[in-house]
Amino acid sequence: MLRQVSYAVLVGLVGAGIVHIVILLRLPAFSERDAWSNLAARAPLYQVARISDRPGAPALLQSPDPFVDAVACRFDLTEGIAHLSGPGGVPFWSASVYDRNGQNIYSFTDRTATSGALDFVVATPVQMTEVRKALPQEFRASVFVEAPLEEGIVVIRSLVPDESYRPEVAAFLDGIACRSVLPEPAGLD
Amino acid sequence: MPAAGRYPGGRPRCPSSRPMLRTVSLAALILTLAVGGGALSVYWALGAREGVGAVAIGPWVSFPDLGTPGADPYSKARIARQGLLSLGLAEGLTFAADRDSDGRALSRDCRYEIEGTFPPARFWTLYAADASHRMLPPQGLPRRPALNSLEALRRQDNSLSIAVARQATPGNWLAVPGNGPMVLVLTLYDTPSASSAGIADLALPAIREIGCDA
Numbered sequence: 001m002l003r004q005v006s007y008a009v010l011v012g013l014v015g016a017g018i019v020h021i022v023i024l025l026r027l028p029a030f031s032e033r034d035a036w037s038n039l040a041a042r043a044p045l046y047q048v049a050r051i052s053d054r055p056g057a058p059a060l061l062q063s064p065d066p067f068v069d070a071v072a073c074r075f076d077l078t079e080g081i082a083h084l085s086g087p088g089g090v091p092f093w094s095a096s097v098y099d100r101n102g103q104n105i106y107s108f109t110d111r112t113a114t115s116g117a118l119d120f121v122v123a124t125p126v127q128m129t130e131v132r133k134a135l136p137q138e139f140r141a142s143v144f145v146e147a148p149l150e151e152g153i154v155v156i157r158s159l160v161p162d163e164s165y166r167p168e169v170a171a172f173l174d175g176i177a178c179r180s181v182l183p184e185p186a187g188l189d
Numbered sequence: 190m191p192a193a194g195r196y197p198g199g200r201p202r203c204p205s206s207r208p209m210l211r212t213v214s215l216a217a218l219i220l221t222l223a224v225g226g227g228a229l230s231v232y233w234a235l236g237a238r239e240g241v242g243a244v245a246i247g248p249w250v251s252f253p254d255l256g257t258p259g260a261d262p263y264s265k266a267r268i269a270r271q272g273l274l275s276l277g278l279a280e281g282l283t284f285a286a287d288r289d290s291d292g293r294a295l296s297r298d299c300r301y302e303i304e305g306t307f308p309p310a311r312f313w314t315l316y317a318a319d320a321s322h323r324m325l326p327p328q329g330l331p332r333r334p335a336l337n338s339l340e341a342l343r344r345q346d347n348s349l350s351i352a353v354a355r356q357a358t359p360g361n362w363l364a365v366p367g368n369g370p371m372v373l374v375l376t377l378y379d380t381p382s383a384s385s386a387g388i389a390d391l392a393l394p395a396i397r398e399i400g401c402d403a
Contacts, residue, residue, distance in 0.1 A: 001211075008215040012222025019227025020234075024262050027231070028269035035272045062256065062268075062275040063283045063322040063374050066335045067314045072274075092311060092378065094280035101269055104256045107277020109311075109379050155274055159312065159378070161339040 028101045035060055035102040039074055039153060046082075048073045048178050051155070061155075069169050070157040073178035078150050081127050083142070086118035086176035090169050092159040097122055100151045114141045118176060122147055122154065154178065235267050248292075249284035249375060249393045253383065281310070281378040282388065285322060287370070289396040295373065297325075297365050299401040300354040303373075305394030306347060310380035312338040315351070317365050318372045328366035330355070336363050349394065355402070 028034075038060055043049035051060045051072045061070060075082035084095070088110065095118070096107040110116050120143040123131060128146050131139065156176060158169045242254045242261055254260040256268050256275025268275065276283055288294055289301060297317075307313055316324045316335035327333045336351065341361050343349055352358035353373070355365055365371065373396070377383070382391050 004211070004215060005218070008218050009222065012219040013226065015219060015223025016226030016230065019223050020230045023227060023231045024234075024266050027266040031269040031272070033272045034269050035274050038272050059321065059323065060272070060274060062273040063285070063318075063376065064324070065314050065374075065376055066316055066324045066333060067337050094277070094379070096274070096277040096280060098274055099258075101265075102256065102272065102274055103258050103260075103265070103268070104275055104277045105258065107279040109280060111379065153274065157276075157280065161312075161337060 031101075035098065035153060036074065036100055036151070039072055043072075043074075045074050045076055046178055046180055048174075048176050050173065067160055068157045069160055069166075069173055070155055071173045071176060072153055072155045073176075074151070074153050075122060075178070075180065076151050077122065077124050077127065077147075080180040080182040081121055081123040081131065082152075082154070082178065083121050083139075083181045084118060084154055084156070084176060084178050085120075086156070086172060088113070088115070088117035088172070090158050090172045091161060091165065093118060093172070094157050095120065096155045096157075097145055097147055098153040098155065099147075099149045102153070105147050105149065105152070106145050108143065108145075112143055114143075117141075118156065118172075119143065120145055121181075122152065124148060124150075231266070234263055235270060244388050246284070246389065246391055246393045248286040248288045248290050248396050250286065251282055251284045251388060253278060253282065253388055276376070278383045279379075281376050282380055282383040284375045284377075284393065285318075286373045286375070286396060287320075289398050291398065293398060295371050295396070296401065297355070297368050297371050300352065300356070300399040302397045302399055303349070303351040303353060303363075303394050304397060305349070306392065307338070307349065307394065308377060308380060308382050308391045310338075310377035310382070312379075313375060313377045314338070315363065315373065315375050317353070317363060318374050320370070320372060322372060322374055325366055325371065327364070330364045330366045331357075332362075332364050334363055334365050336361060351394075353396075354399075 048071050051070050094109040097105045099105050119141055122145045125146055160166050160169050242252055244251045255264050314337040318324050325334050341349055351361040351363055353363045353365055
């Protein structure tokens with residue numbers, strides 16, 4: 001009897017190990033409280049939404065910095081490439097591209113951009129080859145981010161060193177356009 | 190019956206029911222252990238503060254891989270469960286300290302001095318937070334518990350001294366409200382240290398306890 005019980009406990013513990021690993025690996029796919037769902041409740045696809053920390057609301061940014069204001073935009077590359085543009089002219093901005101599970105795929109700062117203006121394109125490797133073949137005029141100065149994903153999130157953070165910068169930063173963040181573009185072949189001119 | 194000798198109190202009424210009951214209860218035990226133990230252990234593992242992939246520099250702890258595809262499965266599951274978007278490595282690097290340089294837990298009842306030089310970065314921010322890294326509410330203090338490199342005063346050798354205290358202090362003052370534990374969160378933005386040279390070689394300022402009120 002004792003031998004049978006200890007055998008059962010052993011099998012149970014091995015099973016617990018297996019269940020542990022299965023839950024751990026499947027959790028990112030099954031989580032309903034992830035950043036994507038959180039954002040989906042705030043704004044539709046391709047709409048730029050402020051995600052600065054509000055008391056009471058569930059946090060969206062890891063370690064939300066009180067000196068940083070941020071906006072987010074969800075995109076779906078099956079509808080076309082995602083193009084983000086904004087005027088720039090703030091002390092600092094940085095951008096991150098996240099996949100559907102909220103993992104940071106790519107990040108860069110305003111140093112990467114031409115003349116400090118925000119202008120970048122997120123595209124899948126296949127779309128990238130299509131766009132490269134005939135680069136549309138509007139993307140001449142854009143930063144291209146190649147990401148092997150369909151759905152994703154872009155977050156743009158901007159520094160507010162003190163309160164006097166807040167209107168300027170708010171104008172920059174509210175002026176950011178996030179849209180889906182179907183790349184069309186450029187004209188022959 | 191060969192088994193009769195095993196039942197000194199007499200033969201059971203239904204000879205087949207006991208082994209079956211035993212099989213069922215053993216199976217239930219195995220299933221309970223496997224499912225319950227597996228689920229609980231994941232829950233505990235994700236709740237643990239110390240994670241895999243932590244880089245500690247003095248009292249400051251950072252998780253550079255957190256929220257990236259290179260992170261370990263525990264960090265990935267934690268990120269998905271909390272639904273948090275982490276700062277990209279090209280954007281900056283976040284450090285958190287819940288202890289001073291001598292290993293004592295940080296308390297809002299105590300006064301601390303953060304002293305030393307900060308690594309090269311476009312700018313840095315420092316704020317006092319709760320356990321989930323949200324800035325503490327000012328609670329009647331004239332300023333919020335946050336400071337950045339653009340407003341900090343430096344000594345001639347570029348080093349800094351920041352007073353972390355409830356009482357107003359000349360120089361750099363990080364106003365800490367209320368009572369209880371706290372976490373100091375330091376973020377270096379656009380720092381070359383995050384990418385190539387290796388984070389563990391960074392030098393970060395020390396946190397020294399000056400005294401406690403209570």
